[in-house]
Amino acid sequence: xxxxxxxxxxxxxxxxxxxxxxxxxxxxxxxxxxxxxxxxxxxxxxxxxxxxxxxxxxxxxxxxxxxxxxxxxxxxxxxxxxxxxxxxxxxxxxxxxxxxxxxxxxxxxxxxxxxxxxxxxxxxxxxxxxxxxxxxxxxxxxxxxxxxxxxxxxxxxxxxxxxxxxxxxxxxxxxxxxxxxxxxxxxxxxxxxxxxxxxxxxxxxxxxxxxxxxxxxxxxxxxxxxxxxxxxxxxxxxxxxxxxxxxxxxxxxxxxxxxxxxxxxxxxxxxxxxxxxxxxxx
Amino acid sequence: xxxxxxxxxxxxxxxxxxxxxxxxxxxxxxxxxxxxxxxxxxxxxxxxxxxxxxxxxxxxxxxxxxxxxxxxxxxxxxxxxxxxxxxxxxxxxxxxxxxxxxxxxxxxxxxxxxxxxxxxxxxxxxxxxxxxxxxxxxxxxxxxxxxxxxxxxxxxxxxxxxxxxxxxxxxxxxxxxxxxxxxxxxxxxxxxxxxxxxxxxxxxxxxxxxxxxxxxxxxxxxxxxxx
Numbered sequence: 232x233x234x235x236x237x238x239x240x241x242x243x244x245x246x247x248x249x250x251x252x253x254x255x256x257x258x259x260x261x262x263x264x265x266x267x268x269x270x271x272x273x274x275x276x277x278x279x280x281x282x283x284x285x286x287x288x289x290x291x292x293x294x295x296x297x298x299x300x301x302x303x304x305x306x307x308x309x310x311x312x313x314x315x316x317x318x319x320x321x322x323x324x325x326x327x328x329x330x331x332x333x334x335x336x337x338x339x340x341x342x343x344x345x346x347x348x349x350x351x352x353x354x355x356x357x358x359x360x361x362x363x364x365x366x367x368x369x370x371x372x373x374x375x376x377x378x379x380x381x382x383x384x385x386x387x388x389x390x391x392x393x394x395x396x397x398x399x400x401x402x403x404x405x406x407x408x409x410x411x412x413x414x415x416x417x418x419x420x421x422x423x424x425x426x427x428x429x430x431x432x433x434x435x436x437x438x439x440x441x442x443x444x445x446x447x448x449x450x451x452x453x454x455x456x457x458x459x460x461x462x463x464x465x466x467x468x469x470x471x472x473x474x475x476x477x478x479x480x481x482x483x484x485x486x487x488x489x490x491x492x493x494x495x496x497x498x499x500x501x502x503x504x505x506x507x508x509x510x511x512x513x
Numbered sequence: 514x515x516x517x518x519x520x521x522x523x524x525x526x527x528x529x530x531x532x533x534x535x536x537x538x539x540x541x542x543x544x545x546x547x548x549x550x551x552x553x554x555x556x557x558x559x560x561x562x563x564x565x566x567x568x569x570x571x572x573x574x575x576x577x578x579x580x581x582x583x584x585x586x587x588x589x590x591x592x593x594x595x596x597x598x599x600x601x602x603x604x605x606x607x608x609x610x611x612x613x614x615x616x617x618x619x620x621x622x623x624x625x626x627x628x629x630x631x632x633x634x635x636x637x638x639x640x641x642x643x644x645x646x647x648x649x650x651x652x653x654x655x656x657x658x659x660x661x662x663x664x665x666x667x668x669x670x671x672x673x674x675x676x677x678x679x680x681x682x683x684x685x686x687x688x689x690x691x692x693x694x695x696x697x698x699x700x701x702x703x704x705x706x707x708x709x710x711x712x713x714x715x716x717x718x719x720x721x722x723x724x725x726x727x728x729x730x731x732x733x734x735x736x737x738x739x740x
Contacts (some may be wrong), residue, residue, distance in 0.1 A: 251527055258528050259535035266539035270546030274553045317578045324585035331592050334646060336740050349740060352646055353592025355614070356600055356740045368550075375554040399627055399641070400711075406632040407669035416667075420626050420712055498604040502644070502740040 274372055316343075318380055319512055326386045326510035327353075335504045337386070340440075340489075342366075342513040347491070349502050356502070359495035362446055366513065370485035374513070386508040387434035394430030394500055428496045434509055439486045442500070444493040487513075590614075598736040599699075599727060601717055603642050606709050608723060610730055618726050621709035623702070623718040624739075630667055638663045640714040647693035647737040652728065656690035656700065658682045663714070687721070689728040693737050699727060 323341065330337040331353035339348040345361040373379055392398075400422060407413040429443035491499070542549070593613055600609040603624040610618040625642035660680045665672045673679050687701015702708065702718040712718075717739075719727060731737075 251524055254524070255527055255531040258531040259538070262532070262535040262539035263542065266542040266546070270542060270549045271553050274550035275557060314575060314578075317575060317582065321578055321582050321585070324582055324589065327589055328585060331589065336644070351738055351740065353589055354594070354598075354600075354646075354736070354738055356738055357602065372551055372554055375551050401627045401629055401639070403629045403631060406630060406666045409669040411669070413667065413669040417712075420628055422711055494605060498602060498740075501604050504644075 315380075319383060322380060322383050323510055323512035326384075329386055330508050330510055333508060335507065336502050337508045337510070338499070338503065339510045340487075340512070342487070342511075344512075347489070347495070347499065349499060357495070357498055359491055359499065362490040362492070364490065365488040367484070367486040369483070370487065370513075373485060382436055383511060386510055387436060387438050389432055389434055389503065389505065389507040389509070391433040392430060392500075392503070394428070396425045396428055396430070396497065396500065398501060425497065428493055428500070430496070430500045432503070437483045437485050438509075438511075439484065441486065441488045442496050443488075443490055444496045445490050594736050596732060596735060597730040598738065599731060601642075601737065601739045603644070603711070603739060606711055608717070608719065608727070610723075610726060612730075617730065618723070620720065620723040622723065623708050623713050624711050625715045626712050630663055632663075632666045636662075636666075638714075642713070642715050642717065642739060643695070643697060644739050647697075647739065649691050649731050649733055649735045649737065650694050651690075651692035652731075652733065653690040653692070655683070655688065656686040656698075658685045660685075687719075687724060689724055691728065691731060699737070700724070 320343075323339075327339055327350075330339070330350065334352065336349055336351050336356065339346075339350060341347070342361070342364060345364070347359040347361060348355050349357040349359075373382070402419060404416060404419060407416060427444065429441070432440045432442070434440075595613060597610060597612045597617060600611060601622060601624065602608075606622055606624055608620055608622045609616050626640050628640045629637055630640070631637045658681070660682055662672050684703060686698065687703075690698045690700040692698055697716055699717040699719065701721060701724045704712075704718075705720055708718060708720045
């Protein structure tokens with residue numbers, strides 16, 4: 232009898248740590264599973280909402296021709312990436328050729344080579360080196376989407392812009408009464424230094440650019456900033472976390488932030504006409 | 514005094530640490546979420562969309578595409594003029610004399626001031642340089658400038674009648690002038706200290722060195738691109 236009781240006690244003592252370990256893993260897995268489901272299901276949900284209706288471009292029809300010729304052989308992921316990059320480059324050069332037919336200044340942005348070209352009738356007016364750039368996650372997701380090539384297929388058209396500088400630095404001057412007044416006018420004519428240059432260009436098909444002067448993007452990526460408990464307690468990090476949650480959720484706003492030299496930023500903004508066209512490679 | 518922990522307290526501690534470990538792992542997954550998401554899209558795209566996912570019959574497809582891109586680049590290069598041409602940046606007030614993709618010479622210039630001059634009787638003029646592609650339409654040596662009304666109004670002088678002798682100025686445009694149409698000229702100046710500043714009435718002013726080179730290199734019909 233004594234032996235039986237003692238054995239029962241031993242069993243109950245053994246069972247307690249097991250339950251605790253099960254509980255430990257169960258509690259730990261709840262946030263892990265939630266995060267995992269979030270990052271996998273939201274892109275799938277976004278992918279299922281396929282309501283794109285982009286016009287078919289020459290590159291797209293060309294790609295379809297390639298696809299229709301395709302036999303059963305599927306490319307490896309690395310080759311597929313290479314092939315897709317070639318299709319994007321092909322679309323970029325086809326778009327550039329389309330821009331050659333235009334009489335107004337156009338823009339070619341090549342993120343692969345970090346270059347921006349201002350062109351007119353196919354003649355390069357200015358070559359600008361991109362100092363740094365950042366693509367939002369929606370565009371990164373969309374790059375994997377089958378409709379991405381049709382989206383990229385035709386030149387984008389500028390629809391709206393806003394900037395910290397004026398497009399045309401107009402100065403209004405009233406005619407001087409005599410030559411002495413006229414001599415003082417020169418000081419008014421000479422331009423004043425522009426403020427910090429930044430501007431946004433909104434193109435069709437939900438493409439938006441933010442350009443700014445400088446050496447690197449001034450806004451740090453919240454995902455790359457570590458979390459400190461002091462930050463959490465002060466509430467600073469919750470804001471950045473909330474914004475990053477919003478950022479990760481795929482939307483149809485494709486944004487690219489670009490940093491250029493001050494002179495290049497000013498020249499690009501002032502050279503672009505309304506409804507300027509753009510060829511993009513990324 | 515040693516206070517012994519009760520089993521319920523230790524379980525609570527364990528569960529809290531489990532929760533924090535779980536949150537830390539969740540944060541790690543969350544931050545790498547976009548790359549996971551991109552893979553999910555890449556892997557699942559063929560199942561959800563029509564059969565236009567990327568596939569290729571053979572390596573030959575790549576080669577065809579590479580050749581096609583080279584062809585497109587070649588066609589694009591053909592748009593650049595073979596004879597010398599001029600590129601003018603009104604933003605930097607700088608000129609680039611080019612032949613093909615090569616820059617023969619570059620230097621400062623002056624372009625339109627964007628001044629709106631308002632005079633009595635609702636008369637106004639805007640001094641801006643036009644932008645776009647132009648051609649050299651005329652080349653002049655020792656050009657004479659017929660001074661319009663605004664040239665007198667701007668200086669606070671009395672406007673003389675048309676064809677009055679004081680309207681003809683043989684010094685203001687320098688040694689040469691090249692017309693790009695609509696009354697706009699590329700010419701020299703007496704005010705060389707202002708070269709590099711946007712101070713003109715719409716024409717392009719050059720210093721003597723640049724003017725000589727531009728006059729020598731640009732033929733009739735040569736392209737001038739202003740942006």
